[in-house]
Amino acid sequence: YIRNSRSIGSSASVLERSRARTRYKGLQGFLTYNTGGVTTGVFFSGSPDLASQVRHRSFVMAAKTANNLVSGFRKCVDLCNDAAGLRGTYIPFEVEGTTVGFILPSFASHLMEHGDVFKATEAGLQLSSDLATPEARTEAVANVLAGLRDCGLVPGWRDELFPVATSFSAEPALLIERAAASLFGIKAYGVHINGWVRRQDGSRAMWVARRSRTKQTWPGMLDHIVAGGQPHGISPTENVVKECGEEAGVPPALAAAARPAGAVSYECVNTDGGLKRDVMFVYDLELPEGFAPEPQDGEVEEFFLWPVERVMQVVAEGGHYKPNCAIVIIDFLMRHGYVAPEEEGYLELLAGLRQGECS
Template identity: 35%
Template structure:
């Protein structure tokens, strides 16, 4: 998308600001340790050496410093992978919380995220997920209308100013982390009602799945690595349906034209991980094209990059 020369960013920078891990991270992961769930030969996470040293690993985890691997031993014949893995991760997290070993845990328990590509259902507490460097799942809904001229306008949420993370910044119409036992669609249905007071029947009958954005991030401060799988959904809404805050996480909803969304993203007014979602929507709706955006091919490539952990089971 063509922008003024005074703008400090380009659209591609809004993506690479989040998707900042090298494209070859899967083979160029030094100094991280790979996390394995034996007998699965695929890595499911990438862990900082400092985390490996500090984590109170149960005996079921095998640490190999020369190979830089953390491996959960195969489950005994009397136990399933689900029972074995969930108990092992929970024991480590419980001790880490009780001993207040990692600030990211806030010394409290949290809801569960699943390890996406595991061969069976394996879950880890949400706050602990970045410590293990696993892929996390989120779901975002872009609600929009068409005006009298057929132009798209997007319902953009403004985050409440009292929130700990990104207070007051602009956000997707609806978004949320996907709980371990939930599907992306179930997450969107629940969050649409809770966050935006959208009619459940409207969402159920008119929501359009639009695939998944994949990103890989190294946190600038903590250096923790994680992959992001963001499932995106579109919802064309009747003009007489206006989203309204349903909880204290959203301050207001604002209707914006596509050009204004781009302008505000480039000014840094959007929550960073929402920018790839908005850019993806604008590409799919034909607002951002190869004719008006010099980085169009790179944008498309980065929005669907290969992440270094599996997205589905191999058995």
Template identity: 35%
Template sequence: MAALHATYLAVSNKSFSRTLAPFLRHIAACNNAGLPGSRTPFFCDASQIGWITPSTIQALETLEAHKSGTFGVSSGADLFPLSRTLCEMGLYTSHHEAFDVRDDSGAVLGQVDRGAIPVLGLAAEGVHLNGLVERADGLFLWVARRSMSKRLDPGKLDHLVAGGMSAGLDPQTTVIKEAQEEAGIPAGLAAKAQRVGRIHYALERPEGLRRDVLHCYDLLLPEDFVPVAEDGEVESFHLLPIQRVMALVRDTNDFKFNVNLVLIDLFLRRGLFDPADASILRRALSGQAA
């Protein structure tokens, strides 16, 4: 992880063309966590699953089960009770939603409250869907504006559909579920979404360490489709030309932090960068040296 962080420091410190640098800044901003840094490994049995700060260590040391100096749990069954205890200790506010915790091979070890994930520096998975409309006058993208009541990045622009992968779900099932809840997309239409890539990053945020894996999808929507916010998480929807979306990513911070990465990937796949710039951006998105 230290090597990955160094890659993004190099990206942010290099002198690139004026057209490329604004996009690279979003990639660098989402990869600002240099690990281990001051963090200590957190284990489930013999598997390291997270990274914890000195303040989290201090909280764990007050618990009888963590007085041996080894920070972690003996089995996956202990993860959710620990996350609940950390909530009761005031380290985070419960999301009332369980997320799976996986080892490096992808096997599910147990579950935690979603809010505990950044506190323990656990990896988490989610989906982002580009809602695309192909018209005679070009390619358009449905953009959502997040409700001001959202706990994370209220009022920011977002994808038509995006959400974390709850316990027991896979990416495809999550896309279908979130598409119905967030935009009123029928399951039959949402099932046509094409998986187009995967993006990961390590980001220090006020809530803790975000080690997210984003499963990216494209969905071509009919011209007469109009999204409906069924769960109250979206304030409004807007259908924008792809060039307008690209300008917003380039010139502003209007989009939620990780949405920028998925949109840059979309712009790359649609050939909106010249070949030299595209090569640099692809390497940066994948964590390779620029």
């Protein structure tokens, strides 16, 4: 059993790629294994059932490691869903009698200064019924937002339009500037790409980006190889190819190999106090071992390749990754078997990845 001790601890999926070695003399030995760059060991001796003793102690240690990781992952999920129970803080934003967003009363007060565009109601705020078409609404709201931007009330202007709709497949009631999406509490969408590599030894690694330290949001934090908001007028898959080229220099033919892998959703309070109601379309992109992404548009400072086990540890520690990137990575880890159903909190973690309205 000792000579084939690579199987020790294999029931804990977070250690699937660990390498166990033993050094023994008589009935003594020392088992070591490594996961995520952390080496752990257990001394054993004196038992006639040596294999049983080693297996039990390594399983205990593996379980503790798994529980710590899952606990860390749960904290990441909770951070992205910190608006739970706060919906009442915001007032509904309606277009033609349909609620399409939620706005802080303080921001709504600035909008109501433009009475030809926004009207107060008993329930909240609505667009004027005089604005009868999506085009008219888009133009009128854009003019208001431009003025508020000049007053410093809409920071981070992007010159990118997001649709305002009740679901991804619904026709938009209007388009608004991306920087105002959370201020209006609309449903917003994006694409996140897990760029990973299958190494010659069978292990897996993931490309990590460090955001530019001059970015207005989450400067210097870790990120996906590619991620971006979902603008109006193109499909998510088309957006993946576009963003891959613009952010990481991934050729279109290679980017087109990205495979859709579902979505995650969350509802949190944005840094501007607005309500982020986001759905992120998730893609997995297996990249050749010889390919290296390169920063293109100034949004990324550097790229580096980490073993998946190290990515796991860093995500679980918290505070390193941009929050929504962390939960997309957790989704990748669960789908690829790095977190197993036997681990405590598995189902709660799985459900937490889609706490937001996923529609």
